[in-house]
Amino acid sequence: RILEEERADYFKNRAEILQQLEKAKDDATREELEKQKLELDSNYIPIDFDSYSIVDKVVDSENKTAPINEDTKIWRVSSLTAYVDNDTKILLMPVPESKRAVKIKDTQYTFSTVEDIMGNSESLEATLVPKQEEAKRYEDKTEEEINEDMLKKRHLQMRKMMKIRKYQFFGFLGLGLFYFFGYRKYLHPKSIMNSVLYHNAIKFISSSNQVQRELGGNLQMMMCNGKQFPLFNNCQFSLVMFGDKTKAKFSVKAEYDKSATQWVIKYIDMITSKREKIIFK
Structure with missing residues (x-):
């Protein structure tokens, strides 16, 4: 589990690296800072998995033929918390029990001994295939990046509005000239x-x-x-x-x-x- 201090250190170190990237002038320094940033991001896990409704129970792995009680089989995640930054958290909640098609008490388990659990775990691990794709990380924007994007949008809106006003001005000017020098002289009925x-x-x-x-x-x-x-x-x-x-x-x-x-x-x-x-x- 990542503690609050570790999350604060992550965002602090990341902000420092971004500031150094803005000030860096040579390519070697920028490349080194980019590597540090990628390494820092790869080691950060924004989700807190240590939030369960039932605490993990120790299973006696030596006695594989020992039966498992019904209470021991039940293990559920109550929620997952994703930390975006120091002030923003996203709470992921499971579907309520009343809206589930199959209730906990009606769940049918296919294992009854410790050996069944270990065999199921080994079979699942054997089917896992590592993906060769490069992991892409979709980062949340900082406050400075959000302000820059808002400023760009305002500039684009002002530029678009000025272009519309320019077309309106020349359009009405053309209509006025046509009315006074064309329509009134050649088209207007007398x-x-x-x-x-x-x-x-x-x-x-x-x-x-x-x-x-x-x-x-x-x-x-x-x-x-x-x-x-x-x-x-x-x-x-x-x-x-x-x-x-x-x-x-x-x-x-x-x-x-x-x-x-x-x-x-x-x-x-x-x-x-x-x-x-x-x-x-």
């Missing part, structure tokens, strides 16, 4: 209200004799609904006008003439309150 096409349509409708006969005089425009898209060569919008007699809705369709570089009204549909449709071309 309202028909108070445009040249709007005033030409109002003038044409007001001067029409047929509109004056249907609606009466003193025409007033009440509503205009429609938009003009810069990339499209056609445009359609609606007007609602009131007269002395009744009101009517006008659907105006216009096309852009590239040769004359101006909008040309193709036709106007008038729908009165009586649902009559009149086309002006």
Whole structure:
């Protein structure tokens, strides 16, 4: 069993070797310190096996034919304690008796004499084959190594966040430039209200004799609904006008003439309150 003093000495000596490794400059010194570290680790056993529910009982090996009592056959490990460092311990507990498929009292033993136990032990030792693989030791990190790993993770997180912020900045900057210099000039639809096409349509409708006969005089425009898209060569919008007699809705369709570089009204549909449709071309 490794005592508490021995465990404290192990961690103390290991920390000293690690400090010397950091300060060592020549390869020979580093190689010697690595050998000392491997030897120190190989001699350290972090598990306390001396924790049993029933103390080992001495068996009379001279009288091999002597029978073994039932109480003597029972031997169980109550727990194993693994020591990670001076302050950290891992306790491994067996499965509770209530959750075992086979209880202790129902366990069937195949030996009844000392000779049976010794023969079983020799047969098990004969079947054991030593492994030729190099033992790998997975060491727990020290406090300094944990702090270094946390610092590296924070640096990586900050670097990743700065990269995301950089992409966001240039992305929003590109969207803003596209909105002000591209979308608003070439893609954003413009309202028909108070445009040249709007005033030409109002003038044409007001001067029409047929509109004056249907609606009466003193025409007033009440509503205009429609938009003009810069990339499209056609445009359609609606007007609602009131007269002395009744009101009517006008659907105006216009096309852009590239040769004359101006909008040309193709036709106007008038729908009165009586649902009559009149086309002006």
